[in-house]
Amino acid sequence: MKRKININREKISPEEIAKRRDFGSLMKTYTVVKKPFWKHWSFIAGTSTVLVATVAAIVYLQFNKPQNESNPVKQEVQQTQNTNNDFTYDHSQKDLGHAPFIHPPLKGVDVPFAEYNVDADKGSELNYKTGSKIRIPKEAFTDANGNKISGKVNVRYREFHDPVDFFVSGIPMTYDSSGMKYTFESAGMVEIYAFQDGKILKVNHDRKIEVKMATLQDGAGYNLYNLDTTAKNWNYIGKDKIVHEKNENSFYVKDDSLKSGDPELTKLKQQQEKTVAEEQNRSMALQGEIKSMQQEIKKMEDNKPMEPQKVNSKKKTFNLDIDPKEFPEFSSYKSVVFEVGDENKNVKSDLYTIEWEDISLKEGTVKGSYIVTVTKGNDKRSIVAYPVFEGKNYDQQMQQFKTKFSDYTTKLNTRKELEQKKQEEYNQLVLQIKKQQEEYEKQLQELKKKQQEELQKQMQSMKTGDKVFRVFSINSFGVFNCDSPQNYPKGASVSASFVDNSGKQLSTSYAVYLVDRQRNALFTYSGNPCNDFKYDPSSKSVIWTVTLDNDLAVCMDDEVAGAGKRSGPVNFKMTTYPKDEISSVEKIKSLLKIEE
Amino acid sequence: MSNLPSQVNVNEKVHKPVFMEVVSKYHVSNERQAEELAVIEAAKSDKAHFELIYNRYHEQIFRYIYQRIDDKDTAFDVVQQVFLKAMTNLHKFEYKGVPFSSWLYRIAKSEVYDLLRKKQHLRSVNIDDVQLGDMMQDMQEETNLEKYGQRLAVAVAELDEEDLQLVEMRFFEKRPFKEIGEILNITENNAKVKLYRILEKLKKILTKK
Numbered sequence: 001m002k003r004k005i006n007i008n009r010e011k012i013s014p015e016e017i018a019k020r021r022d023f024g025s026l027m028k029t030y031t032v033v034k035k036p037f038w039k040h041w042s043f044i045a046g047t048s049t050v051l052v053a054t055v056a057a058i059v060y061l062q063f064n065k066p067q068n069e070s071n072p073v074k075q076e077v078q079q080t081q082n083t084n085n086d087f088t089y090d091h092s093q094k095d096l097g098h099a100p101f102i103h104p105p106l107k108g109v110d111v112p113f114a115e116y117n118v119d120a121d122k123g124s125e126l127n128y129k130t131g132s133k134i135r136i137p138k139e140a141f142t143d144a145n146g147n148k149i150s151g152k153v154n155v156r157y158r159e160f161h162d163p164v165d166f167f168v169s170g171i172p173m174t175y176d177s178s179g180m181k182y183t184f185e186s187a188g189m190v191e192i193y194a195f196q197d198g199k200i201l202k203v204n205h206d207r208k209i210e211v212k213m214a215t216l217q218d219g220a221g222y223n224l225y226n227l228d229t230t231a232k233n234w235n236y237i238g239k240d241k242i243v244h245e246k247n248e249n250s251f252y253v254k255d256d257s258l259k260s261g262d263p264e265l266t267k268l269k270q271q272q273e274k275t276v277a278e279e280q281n282r283s284m285a286l287q288g289e290i291k292s293m294q295q296e297i298k299k300m301e302d303n304k305p306m307e308p309q310k311v312n313s314k315k316k317t318f319n320l321d322i323d324p325k326e327f328p329e330f331s332s333y334k335s336v337v338f339e340v341g342d343e344n345k346n347v348k349s350d351l352y353t354i355e356w357e358d359i360s361l362k363e364g365t366v367k368g369s370y371i372v373t374v375t376k377g378n379d380k381r382s383i384v385a386y387p388v389f390e391g392k393n394y395d396q397q398m399q400q401f402k403t404k405f406s407d408y409t410t411k412l413n414t415r416k417e418l419e420q421k422k423q424e425e426y427n428q429l430v431l432q433i434k435k436q437q438e439e440y441e442k443q444l445q446e447l448k449k450k451q452q453e454e455l456q457k458q459m460q461s462m463k464t465g466d467k468v469f470r471v472f473s474i475n476s477f478g479v480f481n482c483d484s485p486q487n488y489p490k491g492a493s494v495s496a497s498f499v500d501n502s503g504k505q506l507s508t509s510y511a512v513y514l515v516d517r518q519r520n521a522l523f524t525y526s527g528n529p530c531n532d533f534k535y536d537p538s539s540k541s542v543i544w545t546v547t548l549d550n551d552l553a554v555c556m557d558d559e560v561a562g563a564g565k566r567s568g569p570v571n572f573k574m575t576t577y578p579k580d581e582i583s584s585v586e587k588i589k590s591l592l593k594i595e596e
Numbered sequence: 597m598s599n600l601p602s603q604v605n606v607n608e609k610v611h612k613p614v615f616m617e618v619v620s621k622y623h624v625s626n627e628r629q630a631e632e633l634a635v636i637e638a639a640k641s642d643k644a645h646f647e648l649i650y651n652r653y654h655e656q657i658f659r660y661i662y663q664r665i666d667d668k669d670t671a672f673d674v675v676q677q678v679f680l681k682a683m684t685n686l687h688k689f690e691y692k693g694v695p696f697s698s699w700l701y702r703i704a705k706s707e708v709y710d711l712l713r714k715k716q717h718l719r720s721v722n723i724d725d726v727q728l729g730d731m732m733q734d735m736q737e738e739t740n741l742e743k744y745g746q747r748l749a750v751a752v753a754e755l756d757e758e759d760l761q762l763v764e765m766r767f768f769e770k771r772p773f774k775e776i777g778e779i780l781n782i783t784e785n786n787a788k789v790k791l792y793r794i795l796e797k798l799k800k801i802l803t804k805k
Contacts (some may be wrong), residue, residue: 005753
């Protein structure tokens with residue numbers, strides 16, 4: 001992406017921005033946008049002339065041709081009809097000045113519609129080539145004003161089952177949910193419309209149409225979405241019903257809790273929950289023990305025996321009558337003398353001569369200091385003092401101190417060692433929990449892989465044996481998709497350039513498509529180079545795009561895997577296939593090795 | 597228990613960059629957020645209520661867009677488009693811990709890139725001297741704009757889109773990491789680590805040239 005650098009661009013003032021604030025205009029646009037564009041007057045005016053001119057031909061062709069889905073003459077007729085009536089194509093939208101929303105990237109290549117003639121008064125069951133059935137009840141159609149339709153109705157229907165179908169259709173497979181973009185992993189998508197006299201019809205809300213779509217995806221994790229061409233997004237409309245058909249008269253609804261109901265997974269989860277609970281209890285108990293030990297150590301350190309100090313003959317001292325209960329650290333000291341600290345300024349000499357009525361003692365801010373407060377009447381004075389010892393008392397106290405200190409040190413070290421051991425035990429536990437969690441994740445991954453393999457096997461058997469259907473009812477026409485929103489592939493995020501065999505960057509105005517062969521999804525990227533191209537190097541993937549000449553440029557699995565990088569710039573070498581080699585959906589599937 | 601291993605890890609200083617503290621002008625208080633959510637709920641059924649939200653965020657969203665698009669008029673059009681999209685999709689917004697403003701920014705981001713993809717406009721990178729100075733400070737580089745300013749601006753403009761966005765949000769729009777994370781849908785820590793790596797990358801580019 002080319003960029004323009006502006007240094008010190010002129011700032012825009014808040015006033016100027018405020019002037020352009022226009023909620024009224026926003027509301028007007030909102031009201032217009034809410035109305036589907038084909039109802040807009042400009043659409044009607046712009047297309048009515050063409051409609052009038054083609055109605056006769058369409059009616060004639062629709063009601064006078066055989067019911068053969070693969071008849072090439074019919075395909076041509078459909079294309080003619082689509083250009084005029086089918087609002088899912090961008091050709092008409094371009095004329096209206098709308099940005100194309102559904103845009104088939106290859107000219108002349110698309111999944112064809114099958115067409116059916118239905119008697120609206122009787123209803124019908126339509127069979128599609130994949131085995132899907134569309135059950136249309138009687139009186140299922142109305143006109144734009146809600147009036148019931150009688151007589152012959154032309155129904156057009158098609159299905160999309162793999163990434164090539166999605167690609168050629170140009171139907172966007174991204175889903176915007178609360179501002180987050182996802183790509184759909186699809187279990188199948190259908191598009192259905194009904195027309196009478198060239199006019200598009202609606203579904204009678206009291207007579208819903210049932211679609212029983214044949215599918216290869218048997219999973220339960222898919223939702224049903226309807227494409228909103230006005231809002232340009234998919235609307236979630238609920239869940240479909242999965243049906244296995246053994247024969248025409250026997251249906252059974254499959255238990256769709258395959259993945260979450262896996263007994264191996266349940267056992268693994270229960271075991272993990274039990275282990276986590278046990279480990280959490282042990283971890284909490286250890287943390288508690290360590291905490292109380294640390295508190296005890298702190299308490300011991302706070303009550304460290306004080307080394308007795310010798311009296312300084314140059315300093316003033318005084319005696320006190322000490323209550324040993326209140327000051328236990330003095331309990332073993334006898335004949336304590338207090339020395340007046342140097343921090344006391346302006347100590348009046350009468351301090352030592354007055355006979356004080358009351359005296360109190362509390363610990364000072366400096367370790368080993370005390371604040372002595374004496375009171376007589378209104379006279380109250382405080383001084384900072386330090387306990388000291390004289391002569392023999394000092395020697396005795398020192399002796400006792402040494403014994404006590406040695407005892408204290410031994411006890412403290414023992415505590416600290418014990419605390420250290422507990423700490424190590426806790427660290428080990430943390431490591432163990434981490435390892436255990438990793439092991440659990442590994443087991444989950446293995447189980448997931450196993451489940452996927454089983455699912456693959458099931459799908460294989462479905463191809464030859466039972467048929468699986470996704471059944472849902474519709475009360476409007478358009479595009480319906482059984483999908484599971486997925487994130488982009490993980491593993492590598494590179495700055496990708498798509499080059500031809502000579503290393504020259506390809507010119508393309510289209511998206512770049514990636515298919516991870518493990519997933520039934522079409523991931524789209526924009527730009528060449530693409531600065532944030534995500535893919536999974538450990539999975540098999542194919543990349544392609546459409547050149548400006550409408551050729552297909554492809555990078556097959558081996559080339560993609562050969563790129564090898566997980567970050568930084570990567571060149572993907574693309575082989576170009578000209579138009580005649582990609583002239584049908586089947587040819588493209590065969591070329592890309594993507595088959596239903 | 598400050599010496600437990602988990603806490604030691606959290607406080608590890610080895611690779612942590614020192615980022616200047618940013619006070620967000622975009623911050624939404626809890627009370628205001630609650631009020632905002634009530635307005636949004638009301639606007640879901642009656643779009644007229646959306647006006648308060650529109651007025652509140654119009655300037656912020658405009659500045660975000662104009663930072664990335666060179667043409668003023670186009671930027672104003674895109675702002676309208678962003679709010680139109682927000683209104684149309686309002687029923688889809690559910691509060692799950694991420695503020696409504698971050699949802700708006702995500703829409704704005706998507707609209708800007710849509711426009712750029714259609715190649716109607718060049719992606720513009722707008723930098724001023726103050727922002728360059730802040731960046732150099734955070735990179736702990738000599739704040740010599742004459743010597744390095746132009747080089748740094750070019751290096752920034754050549755960053756990957758994702759990296760450029762981080763730099764823009766952090767240094768040009770002065771957003772806290774929490775908010776950047778919410779807009780880009782990554783964790784706050786991830787945003788920090790990424791930005792640290794970008795600054796390292798820029799440092800290397802500057803010293804190479």
